[in-house]
Structures are given as structure tokens and as C-alpha cells.
Amino acid sequence: MTKQIYVINGPNLNMLGIREPHIYGHNTLQDVQDLCELTAKALGAEVVFHQSNVEGELINWIQEARTAACALIINAASLTHSSIGIYDALKALDIPIIEVHLSNPHAREDFRHKSYVSPVAFGVVAGFGIQSYRLAIDGLRGKRWLFKWNLKTALDSFLGRAIYPFKRFHLNGLRSMF
Ligand code: DHK
Numbered sequence: 001m002t003k004q005i006y007v008i009n010g011p012n013l014n015m016l017g018i019r020e021p022h023i024y025g026h027n028t029l030q031d032v033q034d035l036c037e038l039t040a041k042a043l044g045a046e047v048v049f050h051q052s053n054v055e056g057e058l059i060n061w062i063q064e065a066r067t068a069a070c071a072l073i074i075n076a077a078s079l080t081h082s083s084i085g086i087y088d089a090l091k092a093l094d095i096p097i098i099e100v101h102l103s104n105p106h107a108r109e110d111f112r113h114k115s116y117v118s119p120v121a122f123g124v125v126a127g128f129g130i131q132s133y134r135l136a137i138d139g140l141r142g143k144r145w146l147f148k149w150n151l152k153t154a155l156d157s158f159l160g161r162a163i164y165p166f167k168r169f170h171l172n173g174l175r176s177m178f
Helices: 029-041 055-068 077-081 084-091 131-138 144-162 164-175
Strands: 003-009 045-051 071-075 097-101 123-126
Touching (some): 003 029, 003 055, 029 131, 045 055
Parallel strands (some): 003 071, 071 097
């Protein structure tokens, strides 16, 4: 199974390229997704990419990432500054969380200076436009969480080839060790 990096985007990010391009740039959300996929590929990972304007949907994807992902990249957009629901959902994860923003919220209005994501984030990347996402994914390179996942994946594929007839039995036993 390929390791998965969840990339979750909040309200209005579907409007990228149209909304306030002097702040958020001219690239579209599809450009962001393409960039994330390309960057993750170099780490041997695949990207699960989501955007929603609905808080509950974002929370469902965060919960899903708990078991499905090796890392979570999140731009909660305006909900960064207001959502205790997202904060609580993120707190339940034990995978690395990286907060990203296209703009630098700290150089903007006061209400954008508060983040409910930062207290539970391993790292924050802001102000580099869509390159913030690339930097966030690149920042995972060589980190132990990816290594742990790699070891499991490598064992799965090695054992899968070497002892095919006993595959299910052995893999299930080994999976429980990691
Ligand atoms: C995006 C938004 O939509 C704003 O509400 C945040 C963030 C900043 C960004 O820069 O990506 O304040």
C-alpha cells in the first residue's frame, strides 16, 4: 500500500485564481493539486486531495486521515481562525500536521493572527503562494513517520513476493507489529 499524504483545503479555496488574485495569486486549486502530487511522488507517496466550504466535511476527512494517512497538510482557510471543531479533530491525530497558507496571515488583519491549527501543527508554512504546499510536503522528507511507513510498505512488498502462499497469514501478523 502506498503511503498517503492528506491535503485538506477549507472554504473559498475552490475560488483560487479568481478570488483576490493580488493576495492569493493566479493559480487554481487544480494547480495546487498537481503540485502536491508531483512533490509527493518524489517521496514515494501519493496525495489524497480535498476541498470543501463545509466545516463538517473537513472534520470528516481529518478523522479519516487518522488511520489512512502518514501526514496531513491543511489549509483551513478562514476556519483556521475560528474553528474549535477542526482544532478538536486535529488533536485526535497522531500523524504530523503541517499548517499551510498561501498568504502570510500575520501580515494581514488582526483577526487572521489567531490560528486554531498552529497549536497542534508540527510546522507552519505561509506566504509562499502555492509553493507553501510544496515546501510543506518537502519538509516531510526523511522524517521518521515516513520511514516507519516505508518499512511497513517494504516488508509488505518483500514478503508478498517471497512467501506468496502464506502471504495473508504472515502479513497480518507483521502488520500488527507496526
Ligand atoms: C486563506 C484564506 O481563505 C483566509 O481566510 C486565511 C488563507 C488565509 C491563505 O492564505 O491561504 O486567512
